[in-house]
Amino acid sequence: MKRLLSLMRGLATGVVLALCTVLFVDIPDAQAEYGDVVINNYSDAAGMRPAVFPHWFHRMRFRCKVCHADLGFKMKAGGNEINMVKIIDGQFCGACHNGDIAWSVENCNLCHSGKPGTQTQVHESTIHKLAQPAGTPKK
């Protein structure tokens, strides 16, 4: 337990130092739902709002197995290299958001609903709470 605490503290301290080189002052405190995943590998660069995937909403309708075994979503925020071509092809989100199981891709703003600049993250995750600011870094 001691080790654990000192580890957490060590991590926090280290990260603080890391952050001060890349970050800035304003960290708005975000309070989004536990397990919300922000996916922002390409969106910012493409001038779209980042996509936000709500786990709570989907797990009320599907068990984890459907996405993480059958559809092959890796359990890693931003780790699936999702893009619109794949979605329109029926992969990833497109396996359901096809106008058949769920509403289709033309509803851009329902998925692309994140604040611009929000980094890829699993909101409220342990690591994220210890280490990364929740909100939007400037620049």
Place this chain on the structure above:
Amino acid sequence: MTMISRMAFLVLALAAVPAAAEQSGKDVYGKVCATCHASGLAGAPRYGNAGDWAPRVAGGVARLYQSALNGTPKGMPAKGGNLALSDAEAKGAVDFMLAAVKDAARPAAAQAEPKKAEARKDEARKADTAKDEPKAAPVPAAVATTSAATTEVAAAAPADVNSFNRLLKPVSKRNLPPPEDGIHDPSSDGTHALQPPLTAFGPLPKSNAGNRINWVEALNQKKLNPRYDRLDPKAEPVVMDLNIVREVKGSMPDVVYPHKQHTEWLDCSNCHPAIFIPQKGANSISMAAILMGEKCGVCHGKVAFPVSECRNCHSKKKELAVRPAAAEPAK
């Protein structure tokens, strides 16, 4: 893997911390202290929040300087973890933070604090209209104008310095609707069409952390029946009932890992063999790894209930602890 690169990054960042000439309190705050003190990370008193600072200031500024220089056992690292700071720079940062709460003591600045109590009532009222069925098409919900109105209401109520729970996330900040949650962009129409979590959570059994839903009970009580197959609503999960007890050194109760609750949700391939070799005792698991998001922490602390719920996992009393307890009812 990612841990290693994270660590490497830290080391690099460490080296990169500028050993600059004397910096102003404001600069030091921005570069070092803000990481924790802007958002209240780890329970740090928040910049500009009079309620957070008042009890500390009461102990005298000299003590605060000492805390800033030497750290405190409750998580304030010495000089904010940046030992390259001079004593004067660290004190300057304290002064800078204290100056902000002198301003904040004026009522106008209390604004940012007590959030959105009104909006929550609205949401609760909407809760009645909750639907579990997938919606047929996205109905653009009436754009909630509450957020703007509520900030004014909130501004009237001053922050209570001696509020009962100073650090616990208050009820008014749990399960916020998308436009207020800080991640979704309130200026997008899509955001307002999304379902606020509370309207969906109404009938589900509660818990104390994470989504504040006891997902295991929700299935048990048949309040939810998420699909096990993308297309076939009737597909039944392949449930395996096998408990694995992991003995824990020290006083913590042993960990019981239940296959049943997991295979209700997950496929064997989600864990075997990538995360766990399917053999009792073949995996070395520690709390440190779990906190770092490995082993059980791949899911717990991200999507499944978070690590704070020790008792859910550490559920088996030790032999030692059991004996005296068993002796009592016998009497």
